[in-house]
Amino acid sequence: MRIPILALALLLGWPAFAGAELALPGNTAVRAWQEAAAAFDQAGSAVCPEPAGPADPAAVERAREAFRDLVLRWQAARAWLVGPAVPADLASRVWFWPDPHGSAGRQIVRSLSSGKPEGIAASGLGMAEEVLFSATDELGQGGCRLLRAVGDAQAELAGAVAAEFTATRISDNDRRRLLLISMRDSLDRISQEKIARSLGLDIDTARGQRAEAWRSGLSLPAIQASLAAVKAVYLASDGVAARLAAQDDGPALDTMIRAQFERTQAALAAVDLPLDQAVSDPADRPKVEALLKEVQQLRLLVVERLAPAIGISLGFNALDGD
Known part of the structure; x- marks a missing residue:
């Protein structure tokens, strides 16, 4: 589990970096994306409450809702994520899409087979969508491990990018x-x-x-x-x-x-x-x-x-x- 949202907000000091009016809506959108990533991390971690137990159907549905919110918050933030603080490979790390050569698909297939992330795509939202929306039977422990791994990776990524983005001043x-x-x-x-x-x-x-x-x-x-x-x-x-x-x-x-x-x-x-x-x-x-x-x-x-x-x-x- 990651640092609570309020504590992270205070740590990052978002209000202190919102000096220019033009920066305000971008900072707000990026903060909303970071909060959605933290919420998805929390929801994904709760899907399998016991280490060896089955997935909780109600928790699965909550994770799906958190996933939907995160995807849309990412879409909203992406247009504002400009400047030297934004990693060049950010979009691929969030969701390796489009996948014209099938490399992301192969990573996801291998990860589903092994039950652990194998490659950048397997730590992104495409992996989470596959686990949450393509399962034909009960979500197993492998799926739960992958979901937790994606949640951890996305919360960490969004938190780091938000901190750097809001702290970087450009004219x-x-x-x-x-x-x-x-x-x-x-x-x-x-x-x-x-x-x-x-x-x-x-x-x-x-x-x-x-x-x-x-x-x-x-x-x-x-x-x-x-x-x-x-x-x-x-x-x-x-x-x-x-x-x-x-x-x-x-x-x-x-x-x-x-x-x-x-x-x-x-x-x-x-x-x-x-x-x-x-x-x-x-x-x-x-x-x-x-x-x-x-x-x-x-x-x-x-x-x-x-x-x-x-x-x-x-x-x-x-x-x-x-």
Whole structure:
């Protein structure tokens, strides 16, 4: 079990590092992710109350709820996690996804067989999802050990990153530039990884099980949380939108961007089925395609209109070559 949340909050001294208004929402989102990781660690540890006893069904359900909350808190925090304090491999350590070469899947299979984590993916949320949502029978001791290992790893990771992130000071100008890049990168992830990978070129090439968090039914909620985070980054006090408003033609572009956020969110709400089913459903697939187009349009506004308008160069994005 990790340090209690309140004690850790006092240890990290979050209020002391929240000097700039632009840093406040990011610190809050990262703190919420850290708290969710600690709560998941606690819930996972309680699944098998006795060392050799069976899993408690009620505790399993509580662990599933804690997992769902952690996944969505991570989606919300990820857009804010920018700057020198953020490890380059953080996303892979939280959830090794996407897994185009199957390496994460192989690590998880080996871990399920041995009952202990084998590889970076086996200490991440993909392992926890497999244990909590794919078990066909009673969760055994091996599953409980893996769940505890994931909880410990994620609580430790989130706590360490939160401490470093909130303690690191960067200028508002640098933070604003990094957050605009994060908006671009987040929209690329949503379109290319969260939607297009499972959508395929047509209904015959759709692969619903390529969707993020499909086992736990979180594919669409994860997209919603990511979009909400991008919008929060844009609207942050003294952030990107504020800088845009100071430009001569800024208010008109700001109105366009806000309207595009609304259209994108409406397109997401129109998808009726879980994403892994919707991509192969004749009635719902066009709605997913419409959602993809709206996300791509929002991305174009950010890259081609917003960045030049406030004089920020976005540079290279690793997903551009995919």
